[in-house]
Amino acid sequence: xxxxxxxxxxxxxxxxxxxxxxxxxxxxxxxxxxxxxxxxxxxxxxxxxxxxxxxxxxxxxxxxxxxxxxxxxxxxxxxxxxxxxxxxxxxxxxxxxxxxxxxxxxxxxxxxxxxxxxxxxxxxxxxxxxxxxxxxxxxxxxxxxxxxxxxxxxxxxxxxxxxxxxxxxxxxxxxxxxxxxxxxxxxxxxxxxxxxxxxxxxxxxxxxxxxxxxxxxxxxxxxxxxxxxxxxxxxxxxxxxxxxxxxxxxxxxxxxxxxxxxxxxxxxxxxxxxxxxxxxxxxxxxxxxxxxxxxxxxxxxxxxxxxxxxxxxxxxxxxxxxxxxxxxxxxxx
Numbered sequence: 499x500x501x502x503x504x505x506x507x508x509x510x511x512x513x514x515x516x517x518x519x520x521x522x523x524x525x526x527x528x529x530x531x532x533x534x535x536x537x538x539x540x541x542x543x544x545x546x547x548x549x550x551x552x553x554x555x556x557x558x559x560x561x562x563x564x565x566x567x568x569x570x571x572x573x574x575x576x577x578x579x580x581x582x583x584x585x586x587x588x589x590x591x592x593x594x595x596x597x598x599x600x601x602x603x604x605x606x607x608x609x610x611x612x613x614x615x616x617x618x619x620x621x622x623x624x625x626x627x628x629x630x631x632x633x634x635x636x637x638x639x640x641x642x643x644x645x646x647x648x649x650x651x652x653x654x655x656x657x658x659x660x661x662x663x664x665x666x667x668x669x670x671x672x673x674x675x676x677x678x679x680x681x682x683x684x685x686x687x688x689x690x691x692x693x694x695x696x697x698x699x700x701x702x703x704x705x706x707x708x709x710x711x712x713x714x715x716x717x718x719x720x721x722x723x724x725x726x727x728x729x730x731x732x733x734x735x736x737x738x739x740x741x742x743x744x745x746x747x748x749x750x751x752x753x754x755x756x757x758x759x760x761x762x763x764x765x766x767x768x769x770x771x772x773x774x775x776x777x778x779x780x781x782x783x784x785x786x787x788x789x790x791x792x793x794x795x796x797x798x799x800x801x802x803x804x805x806x807x808x809x810x811x812x813x814x815x816x817x818x819x820x821x822x823x824x825x826x827x828x829x830x831x
Contacts, residue, residue: 502671503699504663505530505678505780506685510743511722512715513707514762514801519682520792521765521773525784530680531591538693539686542570544659545693551607551648552655558616564604564646571600593669603662607655608648615642659696678780688745690757700756701780707762708826709740710805710814717808733813737820744824763826766798803828 505522509515522528538544542563550556550563575596576585588596605611620628631641650658667679685693687704694702713736716724723736758779764772777783805814818825 502667502677502679504667504684504697504701505680506694506697506700506702507680507705508683508685508687508702509705509707509762510687510712510740512712512719513705514765515682515703515705517762517765517793517801518703518705518760518776519680522678522680522776524786524788524790524792525782526787527675527677527784528680528782529674529676529678530682533586533591534683535681536683537570537574538663538684538696539689540570542566544696545689548655548659551650552652555649558618560648561614561616561645562618564608564648568597568600568604571597575600588666591670592666593673594666596666599662599666603658604646604648606658607650608646610647612645612647613642614645615640616645619643619645656695660698663696664698677784678782688743690746694756701758702756703758703760703776703779705760705762706744706824708802708805709736709821709824710808710817711802711826712740713813713817714805714808731810731813733817737817740821740824761826763802763828765793766795766802767828769795802826 505528507515507518507522519530523530536543544567547563547567550560573584574586574588576583577587577590578585588594620631623631634641670676671679681697684697685700685702687702690702694700713724713733716722716736717727718724720728723739726735758776760772760775773786808814
């Protein structure tokens with residue numbers, strides 16, 4: 499059974515973290531899912547679970563948080579499809595019974611399970627379900643459901659979470675003969691100290707990109723704030739957004755030996771130097787066995803400086819003026 503640890507790669511939305519993920523997967527003994535892994539930071543994920551069970555505990559609401567978490571896990575476990583509800587198919591991709599692992603995790607965090615009733619259990623009922631429960635209450639019938647009582651210490655929550663995340667990737671790492679598992683978007687670059695602690699021996703790479711190219715990509719793909727462009731041609735909202743999502747909150751407490759910050763553009767312009775920087779940071783000497791199969795530095799023109807082809811050059815100039823400290827200036831001679 500292989501021993502493995504995690505490499506968490508993140509960006510800020512269209513900032514190019516995918517290039518780093520692809521490059522890392524070209525190395526022997528490094529691999530990862532071809533999907534983002536967001537369950538630590540997403541709504542109803544592990545961060546929200548810790549908030550309700552540890553930091554903001556209340557004798558009923560923590561049960562709702564656990565049920566929300568399990569519902570989220572069910573979405574992650576089920577298969578996706580055009581005519582199906584959204585799913586991430588973690589069962590097949592990870593080679594694990596994802597719901598069984600998640601239920602075991604919740605069980606280890608819980609003191610006991612009981613049958614109870616609360617008004618909070620009815621907030622999400624349909625009108626028909628709510629009417630049925632009201633009738634049952636009038637008739638003195640039982641409306642109880644299975645509920646969780648859980649109040650772990652911070653230390654217990656962290657221990658069980660590390661074991662849980664390790665266990666759901668164990669089969670995957672062994673089957674793929676991996677020493678490093680790459681997770682895309684698992685840790686927020688804004689809240690590093692809150693998310694990175696969930697992963698055993700993890701290191702994090704953050705990738706950022708010229709804001710003019712980010713904005714151009716968002717507009718072209720109509721994603722994130724780019725969808726607003728058809729309604730409002732001004733980049734003002736994007737400029738505010740760009741600054742806010744790069745605020746670091748309480749990240750001064752993070753051991754900087756665990757975090758590496760890279761420019762997306764350097765993956766193309768300084769390809770070899772960037773590879774050496776990554777290898778030094780991760781302390782690896784793995785063979786670059788699949789070089790060029792996932793990331794091609796010759797594709798620079800498709801991704802770097804695309805803002806120059808943007809028809810709205812007035813907005814490009816305004817972004818450069820407002821976000822000059824984030825802009826990439828090619829100093830090659």
